[in-house]
Amino acid sequence: MNLRRLKYFVKIVDVGSLTQASEVLHVAQPALSQQLATLEGEFRQQLLLRTQKGVVPTEAGRALYRHAQIILRQFEQAQSDVLHAGRALSGQVSVGLAPGTAASALALPLLQTVQGRYPQIVLHINENFGTTLCDVVRDGRMDMAVLYGGERVMQGLSFDALLTEDLFVVAPEGTLGQDDEVALAELRDVDLLLPRSSNQLRKHVDQAFASARIVPHVVAEMESSNTLAAAIASGVGATILPVSMARGVAAMAAVELRRIVSPTIEVPLSLCASDHLPLSEPAQAVKAILLELVDRLEREAGLHALH
Template sequence: MDIRQMRYFVACVDAGSLSKAALALSISQPSLSQQISEMENDLGAPLLVRSYSGVAPTEAGSTLYRHAQSIIKQFAQLRGDVKRGEHALSGQVAVGLPTSVAAVLAVPLFERMRAKYPGIQLQIFESMSGYLNELLANGRLDIAVLFRETETRGVTVAPLFSERLAVHGAAWVGNTRAKTVPLALLSGVPLVLPGRSHGLRLLVERAFDSAGLDLNVVADIDSLPTMLELARRGEAATILSGFLGRGKAHKDLLARYLVSPSLERSVALCRLNSVPQTAASRAVQDCMQQLVAEMAPTLDTAAARRGD
């Protein structure tokens, strides 16, 4: 098995189809199928499940996919280092950012990396944390910013800061000129929240239950734009990151931090232990940690509380 075959296999998994992968690779489908068969014979295990709808990796295929992505990235970095000199960092680094974190970190990260490491090509994925967790587990991301406090099996967790939650909308509740609103005032208020598979939903449910309040979830919505639009229209309120109220896109949406109690969640840099970290990936991680340290006065939850 060689690097070319690894690229072929990764292309098949990404495309979900042998015909689409063959087209993207500019080779014939029979030739691609033969290469995959040779890999399966070499490893002694089936790598793809074939069906009328396309192909999907087997358990062995998923393992190969993660390692192949890492090897391909390392090979690309090796070539770049040789061409540019051993001290010039280069290569692609895939970073996953939840939308709330991307609102304050994505642009500064891009600008800092372009200025300091022009040879490193960032791939920034912005999505809800549940999907980013899947991408990290599948080896699609080198680094993911997730809402975690402690390390889990196979994942290294480096704490960044605590993100404070806010109620968006609910103009009929409390003082709209205040920067905060007591959680008790949201008892019975119609809310739209992510489904129960999301950590934010669990955090909100625990807070309402501990305070003996009525949590009135009128819809489970796993779409950030939809939740914010419903809150903007006054159809229902939602509880999300307070950072979302800072962006120009949502400046017209009422957002107030929750107090009594304050709701917070830990934000951390996460990466798979099974995937070797490249020098470029370490540089991006260091850059993100430096940016967070510099932005600490605006990210620190204590700073937000001074407006309570």
């Protein structure tokens, strides 16, 4: 098996058509079909199914597609490392930052610091939901991601705890009284707007209520900060967020913030990476900068650093 066949296969799957792939790759379709047949012969598996709309990968094809992306990405990084050995660090590094979290505050400082120290590193920043970020890191399509969670073991991933944040209630004005804190039991009958149940933050909230033997009154599920701020300001309900997210929502609307106590609830922010794919030298340098910025964020925002 050679890398060229893998590149051809990945491109065919990406475009979903042998004809279009041959045009993009500038390879005659009969030759491309022969390369695919050779690849299927090497694996002794059918890799693609032909349909009226083009081609789709089989189960074996999807497995090869995932591994081929990792292999090709590592080879490209190896080429870059060898070519620039002894020179300034260069190459592409991808970092995921879960939106609406303390991680979002790292985006601009990370970009500025990387450009200042390593101008030849091309940084790709992706802001997406945590579960999606875990998937792309596990598959090797992203170097690392900063997101909530990491307490439980996830196959193919490692987590380094960065800091923890206290959970706050964000509610319409006049809802929570004058105290700076609110006991969890006082939220028993409060209408709550929370993320969907698969969200890591929601899992922490549900666990806290379950431990207190309280059933939260969830009236809607949403994850958009703008919609959440508007809904709370209009009196639809309250929400529960880490302090950094709570302050962000409060900046967009007239709301009240109260720290939850009895018990205090904390959520960890973690750095997620593959547990079997080593980071490239440029990625290691970016990781070091991320850790520096987390320290700075902890000092400025009064959060609790863990690493």
